[in-house]
Each structure stands twice: as structure tokens, then as C-alpha cells.
Amino acid sequence: xxxxxxxxxxxxDSLHALLIRIGDDPGxxxxxxxxxxxxxxxxxxxxxxxxxxxxxLRQLTERIAALKPGTGGKFDAVMGELETVLTSLG
Amino acid sequence: xxxxxxxxHFIGLAACLGLAACATNVIRIDRANTMTAAGRIATDxxxxxxxxxxxxxxxxxxxxxxxxxRCAIGKGVDxxxxxxxxxxxxxxRGNAAAGRGDFVVRRLTKTDFAPSLTVIEGLVAYLDAVDxxxxxKPLDLDGTIGGAYDDLQGTLDDVATITQSEPxxxxxxxxxxxxxxxxxxxxxxxxxxxxxxDDLRKLERSLNPAAFTTNLAALTTINGRWLDRLDAEVDSRxxxxxxxxLRTRSFAERRGLAGEQLGLLEQAEMLQQLELQLxxxxxxxxxxxxxxxxxxxxxxxxxxxxEKRKAAAITRGxxxxxxxxxxxxxxxx
Numbered sequence: 001x002x003x004x005x006x007x008x009x010x011x012x013d014s015l016h017a018l019l020i021r022i023g024d025d026p027g028x029x030x031x032x033x034x035x036x037x038x039x040x041x042x043x044x045x046x047x048x049x050x051x052x053x054x055x056x057l058r059q060l061t062e063r064i065a066a067l068k069p070g071t072g073g074k075f076d077a078v079m080g081e082l083e084t085v086l087t088s089l090g
Numbered sequence: 091x092x093x094x095x096x097x098x099h100f101i102g103l104a105a106c107l108g109l110a111a112c113a114t115n116v117i118r119i120d121r122a123n124t125m126t127a128a129g130r131i132a133t134d135x136x137x138x139x140x141x142x143x144x145x146x147x148x149x150x151x152x153x154x155x156x157x158x159x160r161c162a163i164g165k166g167v168d169x170x171x172x173x174x175x176x177x178x179x180x181x182x183r184g185n186a187a188a189g190r191g192d193f194v195v196r197r198l199t200k201t202d203f204a205p206s207l208t209v210i211e212g213l214v215a216y217l218d219a220v221d222x223x224x225x226x227k228p229l230d231l232d233g234t235i236g237g238a239y240d241d242l243q244g245t246l247d248d249v250a251t252i253t254q255s256e257p258x259x260x261x262x263x264x265x266x267x268x269x270x271x272x273x274x275x276x277x278x279x280x281x282x283x284x285x286x287x288d289d290l291r292k293l294e295r296s297l298n299p300a301a302f303t304t305n306l307a308a309l310t311t312i313n314g315r316w317l318d319r320l321d322a323e324v325d326s327r328x329x330x331x332x333x334x335x336l337r338t339r340s341f342a343e344r345r346g347l348a349g350e351q352l353g354l355l356e357q358a359e360m361l362q363q364l365e366l367q368l369x370x371x372x373x374x375x376x377x378x379x380x381x382x383x384x385x386x387x388x389x390x391x392x393x394x395x396x397e398k399r400k401a402a403a404i405t406r407g408x409x410x411x412x413x414x415x416x417x418x419x420x421x422x423x
Contacts, residue, residue: 005318012325019332029333034175036329040322041171041193046315083174087191 001048004089007057008047011082012039014064021069031079038086047089056085133210135368136313140203143316143323147198150323153330154195160184168194205270206312208241212273213306215239219277235277242274272308306376313368321361328354 019032049057063078154161154169161169161182170183173191183192196202215238331354335347 016325016329016332019329020336022336024337026337029336030181031175033329033333034171034173034181037171037181037326038173038191038193040326041195043322044319046318080174083191087174090193 001050002054004047004049004054004057005043007054007061008039008043011057011061011064012036012043014061015039018064018067021067023069025069028075035079035082035086042086042089045090049089053085053089060085130214131374133214136206136210136316139313139316139320139364139368140206143320144198144203146320146323146327150327151195151197153327154181157330157334158182163197168196170194206316208238208244209270209273209308209312212238212242212270212277216273216276235281239274239277239281242270242277268308268311272304303376303380306372310369310372313365313372317361317365317368321358324354324357324361328358 015032015036019029019036022028022032060078060082064082067075067078151163151169155163158181160180161171162184163169170186170188171181171193172183172189173193175181183189188194215235219235328351331347331351335344335351338344338347
């Protein structure tokens with residue numbers, strides 16, 4: 001089990017950028033904000049995981065970076081997957 | 091009177107210059123003093139960091155409560171963040187019990203900082219003891235050292251209780267427990283030896299120089315944990331402020347939020363500097379301690395007087411550089 005601080009910090013940066021791209025959509029903004037707070041909580045707790053989790057987080061970071069405003073279906077799919085992973089970590 | 095003082099100084103200086111042991115003692119005291127000075131700076135910086143963490147935790151809670159009316163704080167009440175977020179634009183769960191994935195934003199209290207603070211007090215007590223030993227002053231066994239030892243023992247008991255009853259701080263508690271235990275052993279060694287030997291020089295020889303380095307590593311870990319916490323709470327506030335700013339139309343409100351957002355970005359940048367500065371203070375202390383240990387236990391004992399003076403000057407120079415960079419430190423928070 002390895003420290004997930006690196007992948008979690010990159011993910012966090014990607015989520016902050018997404019928050020700005022979303023603009024004033026309150027529903028989505030709330031969802032992204034919640035995930036940023038969750039990532040920070042995991043960083044405080046010193047979350048750990050295996051290589052599989054680490055790679056999954058990196059992959060999600062890239063997919064979040066590629067999300068464009070207005071892509072409703074994709075947004076829900078990526079965020080749903082992210083929420084499942086983060087919930088499994090603690 | 092002035093003339094007599096000068097004569098006294100001259101005789102003392104002449105006596106010292108004539109005796110290698112006296113010169114060694116002068117260098118030893120000099121190094122012990124620089125080490126205790128570096129130690130105090132390193133421990134003071136950690137204390138200041140803990141103050142910053144507490145202030146930031148407070149600001150984060152205020153921003154959270156301002157963001158959602160269900161995020162409440164009170165005596166024994168901490169906001170529970172709903173995760174994954176539900177529809178209805180709520181961040182907090184209100185009075186309901188936490189579900190799987192949900193997390194609590196805890197208000198940090200003095201109790202949370204107690205283990206780290208006692209480790210710092212323990213390290214300061216150790217440095218004071220080294221200072222007393224090197225200067226051939228009586229050891230304050232019942233006061234500083236004994237007090238710090240008792241506090242550490244009490245904290246170790248408390249941390250064991252906290253770990254059992256408080257699952258929210260598992261990583262921090264494990265580190266703290268190790269750090270407290272290490273410092274406790276260090277002081278215990280001084281206390282044990284002090285009652286066995288009547289000559290402080292024997293006590294000096296019996297100290298384990300590696301133990302202090304291990305405890306410095308504990309101080310670095312403590313700093314790291316608190317810095318991570320500070321970083322996480324600054325970042326969470328950044329998210330709350332950004333989200334609010336994106337939804338706000340009023341110029342006055344946007345102006346206030348934009349100012350806060352900029353301040354948080356600057357704080358995040360300062361954190362990296364703060365991390366470097368803290369690491370530097372611990373390294374300076376480690377270097378000073380290593381030089382002192384070499385003089386007492388290593389090949390330094392066989393050096394000539396001029397070599398010892400040269401070595402002492404190099405140590406002082408290194409410390410001066412590290413300390414002056416600290417003096418220029420911009421206070422981030």
C-alpha cells in the first residue's frame with residue numbers, strides 16, 4: 001500500500017480547474033466542490049492504496065481535465081466513477 | 091575596577107590558552123549554545139505552525155457554515171459533509187447521522203495539539219540538559235526535565251485513549267505516539283543516568299547521540315502532518331470561495347470574494363516556502379548537534395586546538411547562514 005498524496009493532489013488541481021470551467025451551474029458546482037473537500041479530507045487522513053487505485057486516480061484526473069462545459073452525460077459518468085473511488089478510500 | 095577586570099580576564103584567558111582541556115571546554119560550550127539556540131528556533135517555528143493550523147481550521151469552519159445553512163457548529167457539534175453529494179445543492183447533512191463516504195470537519199482544540207507540543211517541550215528540555223552538562227551547571231531534574239518527562243508520559247496515556255475513542259485522526263495519532271515515545275525515552279535516559287552518576291561528564295558520555303537525530307525526524311514528521319492539514323484546509327476554502335464567486339452577481343460581494351480568493355492563492359504559494367523553511371531549521375539543528383557530538387564522542391577529541399577553532403568557526407558560519415535565512419522568512423499566515 002502506497003501513500004496516495006501525489007495522485008490526490010493532481011486530482012485536486014484538475015477538479016479546481018473543472019470548477020472554474022463549470023461556471024455558475026449550481027448543481028454541478030456543488031458536486032465538484034464536494035469532491036474537492038473529500039480529496040482534502042483523504043489527504044488529512046493520509047489515505048493509502050495499491051497501484052490499481054493510484055492508476056485509476058491518475059486516469060480520472062486526465063478524464064476530468066478533458067471534460068468540457070455542456071457535456072452533461074460525460075460529466076455525470078466521470079464524476080459518478082470518481083465518487084465511487086473516493087468513497088471506497090474512506 | 092576596570093583595570094582589575096581586565097587583569098582578571100587576561101589571567102583567565104592566559105590560563106585557558108595554556109590548557110587544551112579548557113579550550114575544548116570553551117568550544118564545547120560554544121557549540122552547545124549554538125545548538126540550543128538552533129533548537130529553540132526549530133521548536134518555536136513548529137509552535138507557530140500549529141497556531142496557523144488552528145486559525146485556518148477556524149476560517150474553514152466559518153466559510154463552511156456561511157456556504158450552507160445545514161453546516162452547523164456548536165459544542166460537540168461538527169459539520170458533516172455529505173459524500174457523494176446529493177441533488178438539492180446541500181453540502182452538509184444537518185442533524186442526521188453520517189452515511190458511508192460522509193466525513194466530519196472537526197474543530198481543532200488544544201487537545202489535538204497537546205501531543206505535538208509535549209514533544210517540542212521534551213526536545214527543549216533535552217537541549218537545556220545538554221546545555222547544562224556542557225556548561226557544568228546543575229541539572230534541573232525535578233523542574234524542566236522531570237516536568238517534561240511527566241507531561242510526555244501523561245500525553246502517551248492520553249494518545250492511547252484518543253486513538254481508541256477517536257477514529258478521525260488515525261494517521262496523526264500514530265505519528266504522535268511514536269514521537270512522544272521517542273522523546274520520552276530520550277529524557278528517561280538522562281533522568282536514569284543522572285541519578286546513577288555523580289559526575290556530569292560521565293552522564294555526557296552515556297548519552298546516545300543517535301537518539302536525538304531520531305527525535306528530530308519525529309519533529310519533521312509532526313511538521314509535515316500539520317503542513318498537510320494546513321494545505322488541505324486552505325485548498326478547501328479556495329473551493330468554497332470559488333464556487334460562491336462563480337454564482338454571485340453583486341459587484342460588492344464579488345469584490346470581497348475575489349479578494350479572499352486571491353489571498354488564498356497567495357497562502358497556498360507561501361505554504362511551499364514555509365515547508366522549506368521548517369525543513370531548513372531542522373537541518374540546521376541537526377548539523378549543530380552533529381558537530382557537537384563529533385567534538386564529544388568522535389575524532390574531534392583528537393584534533394589540535396587550531397583545528398578545533400577552525401571547526402567551531404565553520405559550524406558557527408553554517409548556523410549563521412541558516413538562521414539569517416529564517417530571519418528573512420515572510421510570515422505566510
